[in-house]
Amino acid sequence: MRGDELETKAGDKNHSEKGFPFGYTRFEKARIIGARSLQIAMGAPVLIKTSKTDPIDIAIEEYNKGVIPITVRRRKDRFVWLDKKSLF
Amino acid sequence: MDEKWLDKQLANYPMPDRVKEEIKAELMKYDITKKKAREIIERCYSDYLRNLMEPGEAAGIVAAQSIGEPGTQMTMRTFHYAGVAEINVTLGLPRLIEILDVRKTPSTPIMTIKLEGEYAKDRKLAREVASRIEATYVSDIGDISVDIYKLQIILIPDERAMKRKQISREDLIKKLEKSLKVEVEDEGDRLVINIKEPSYRKLLQTVEKMKSQVIKGIKEIKRVIIRKEGDEYVLYTEGSNLKKVMRIKGVDYRRTVTNNILEIAEVLGIEAARNAIIKEALDTLEEQGLNVDVRHIMLVADMMTSDGQVKQVGRHGVAGEKISVLSRAAFEVTVNHLLEAAVRGEVDNLAGVTENVIVGQAIKLGTGDVELVSRIGVKSHGDGS
Numbered sequence: 001m002r003g004d005e006l007e008t009k010a011g012d013k014n015h016s017e018k019g020f021p022f023g024y025t026r027f028e029k030a031r032i033i034g035a036r037s038l039q040i041a042m043g044a045p046v047l048i049k050t051s052k053t054d055p056i057d058i059a060i061e062e063y064n065k066g067v068i069p070i071t072v073r074r075r076k077d078r079f080v081w082l083d084k085k086s087l088f
Numbered sequence: 089m090d091e092k093w094l095d096k097q098l099a100n101y102p103m104p105d106r107v108k109e110e111i112k113a114e115l116m117k118y119d120i121t122k123k124k125a126r127e128i129i130e131r132c133y134s135d136y137l138r139n140l141m142e143p144g145e146a147a148g149i150v151a152a153q154s155i156g157e158p159g160t161q162m163t164m165r166t167f168h169y170a171g172v173a174e175i176n177v178t179l180g181l182p183r184l185i186e187i188l189d190v191r192k193t194p195s196t197p198i199m200t201i202k203l204e205g206e207y208a209k210d211r212k213l214a215r216e217v218a219s220r221i222e223a224t225y226v227s228d229i230g231d232i233s234v235d236i237y238k239l240q241i242i243l244i245p246d247e248r249a250m251k252r253k254q255i256s257r258e259d260l261i262k263k264l265e266k267s268l269k270v271e272v273e274d275e276g277d278r279l280v281i282n283i284k285e286p287s288y289r290k291l292l293q294t295v296e297k298m299k300s301q302v303i304k305g306i307k308e309i310k311r312v313i314i315r316k317e318g319d320e321y322v323l324y325t326e327g328s329n330l331k332k333v334m335r336i337k338g339v340d341y342r343r344t345v346t347n348n349i350l351e352i353a354e355v356l357g358i359e360a361a362r363n364a365i366i367k368e369a370l371d372t373l374e375e376q377g378l379n380v381d382v383r384h385i386m387l388v389a390d391m392m393t394s395d396g397q398v399k400q401v402g403r404h405g406v407a408g409e410k411i412s413v414l415s416r417a418a419f420e421v422t423v424n425h426l427l428e429a430a431v432r433g434e435v436d437n438l439a440g441v442t443e444n445v446i447v448g449q450a451i452k453l454g455t456g457d458v459e460l461v462s463r464i465g466v467k468s469h470g471d472g473s
Contacts, residue, residue, distance in 0.1 A: 025142040025143055025144055026142060027142065027144045027145075027454045027455045027457065027458055028144075028458045030455050031455050031458040031460055032460065034455075035460055068463075069462055069463045069464050070460055070461070070462060070463055071460075071461055071462075071463040072458050072459060072460060072461065073459040073460075073461045074459075075459070
């Protein structure tokens with residue numbers, strides 16, 4: 001497939017200049033947690049220390065700690081993705 | 089509040105200019121510290137973000153449901169508009185359907201005509217403008233009778249009616265001679281038209297033509313009502329012809345509107361038509377006490393006007409002109425579309441929602457539009473939200 005690939009910079013710490021995108025959308029979050037919990041359910045090693053047993057709960061905790069080795073690929077031709085504040 | 093400092097602060101935020109201006113105008117009113125102002129802007133920004141749609145969200149479906157659900161609560165048939173004296177207006181569901189179907193002429197075309205300067209203030213002048221707009225027929229200003237024996241049409245003009253409509257006798261004669269191609273004789277109290285040919289049929293034809301002849305005003309506009317709104321007189325008309333009304337002296341063409349969307353598109357352009365669709369649809373819904381967010385209607389209006397001419401939402405417009413065969417076939421007249429596509433050898437790229445549902449794939453919306461990749465070896469920081 002054509003189109004430039006854009007990797008998201010998760011967690012924008014620099015707040016002086018606000019730009020798009022801001023982190024993951026709720027759809028991306030759902031997919032990441034979903035994919036990760038499936039891995040955990042099928043026996044993948046858990047990356048954090050936790051007392052939880054439900055794969056989804058574990059995946060959510062991993063997501064919140066930012067250790068899930070999954071990210072999303074965003075294509076320029078998929079949707080209008082504004083990463084320049086000058087667009088407004 | 090320091091204006092320059094405020095501008096600099098706001099420049100950092102990716103918000104629409106209108107929102108920024110609003111915040112600025114509001115902040116300029118108060119004398120507050122810079123820290124407080126920054127906090128307020130930050131709050132506004134987070135509020136703005138909450139109102140933003142995320143990429144991948146099904147905006148069209150949300151819009152469809154947001155208009156469709158209130159639509160079920162609309163009255164099936166309502167006429168009579170209480171606000172405007174005696175003018176009938178189609179309202180409720182029939183009107184909404186009319187707007188989305190983009191009928192050639194609405195079932196009740198209406199114009200709201202604002203007047204310029206002096207004309208708006210003085211009732212007499214307003215009436216003068218009204219008489220220039222309202223269609224006046226020969227039968228409105230006199231009695232028509234036919235003398236079969238002498239092959240004559242006799243018109244007895246009503247002086248008072250003519251004065252009220254501001255038509256002079258000379259004008260009337262000139263107009264009749266020109267439009268009917270006959271000679272009119274002025275016999276004092278009456279006007280006589282002699283039919284030269286000895287033909288009874290010709291006589292009757294001329295009478296019929298004369299009856300439907302517009303002497304003054306605009307043919308399409310059947311009635312004009314003058315109302316006082318605030319400190320100015322406003323004309324409401326039954327029937328609509330934007331192009332001609334805008335040219336009439338005394339009419340403020342900048343503030344004159346019609347409810348005929350196609351006419352607006354023709355006279356004022358596609359952007360004006362888009363605004364007209366939004367306004368008409370919103371007014372129709374609001375009149376019924378239904379509150380639908382403008383943005384849903386804006387999306388519909390954008391779809392209807394995006395290619396430069398107004399197209400309806402149905403079979404002959406937005407839904408019928410989709411690129412995808414499967415999507416069109418899923419809507420209406422399935423077999424015809426499939427057959428034609430087969431004959432022409434059309435290709436379907438499976439880009440839309442319907443197509444992917446048909447072939448059984450994940451749709452390109454929401455979670456279905458997310459492409460996961462592994463991030464092994466990358467030092468990780470979650471967004472921690």
